[in-house]
Amino acid sequence: GLYVNQGAEKVVFATVAVSLRPQPKIEMYFENTSDVNRIELGVIIKSALNNDQVNKIASSISGMTAIPWDYVTFLAEGHTVGFQTGVNEKFNFGILTNKLKVLPEVKLPEYRESNTTFLWVVPISSRERAEMIESGVEGVLAKLDDIGEEIFSLNREEVV
Numbered sequence: 470g471l472y473v474n475q476g477a478e479k480v481v482f483a484t485v486a487v488s489l490r491p492q493p494k495i496e497m498y499f500e501n502t503s504d505v506n507r508i509e510l511g512v513i514i515k516s517a518l519n520n521d522q523v524n525k526i527a528s529s530i531s532g533m534t535a536i537p538w539d540y541v542t543f544l545a546e547g548h549t550v551g552f553q554t555g556v557n558e559k560f561n562f563g564i565l566t567n568k569l570k571v572l573p574e575v576k577l578p579e580y581r582e583s584n585t586t587f588l589w590v591v592p593i594s595s596r597e598r599a600e601m602i603e604s605g606v607e608g609v610l611a612k613l614d615d616i617g618e619e620i621f622s623l624n625r626e627e628v629v
Contacts, residue, residue: 515621525555
């Protein structure tokens with residue numbers, strides 16, 4: 470499921486029950502799989518959105534949740550995904566993270582002896598993604614951290 474809350478200044482999206490199924494292939498990359506095998510995703514957009522834009526973002530998030538099982542892989546901190554918003558095509562990717570100071574901390578209960586990681590999808594541009602691929606995610610994440618709440622705006626300046 471997908472929770473959507475349209476406030477006066479921000480729209481919040483959050484997946485519900487993706488974590489019921491553990492992600493595949495985690496055991497090939499992590500020793501302690503119970504820390505990373507279950508996820509939920511969220512997005513915060515600082516903008517007034519019309520119904521078409523809300524539906525496009527909701528569809529994009531729903532598509533992300535299928536990636537682990539459709540492609541027999543997993544999603545984790547620092548991964549990037551395609552992200553279509555229908556608002557500004559400059560930011561057509563998202564970085565999965567919960568490491569930025571401005572992001573709300575979401576604590577979810579343990580399920581079947583596994584923790585559930587809540588990852589925020591922060592919209593990024595193709596240039597920002599290319600910088601992450603070339604130099605690692607840490608530098609761009611630090612720059613995103615520096616701009617604070619602007620990370621929620623689809624009209625922000627790129628940080629690279």
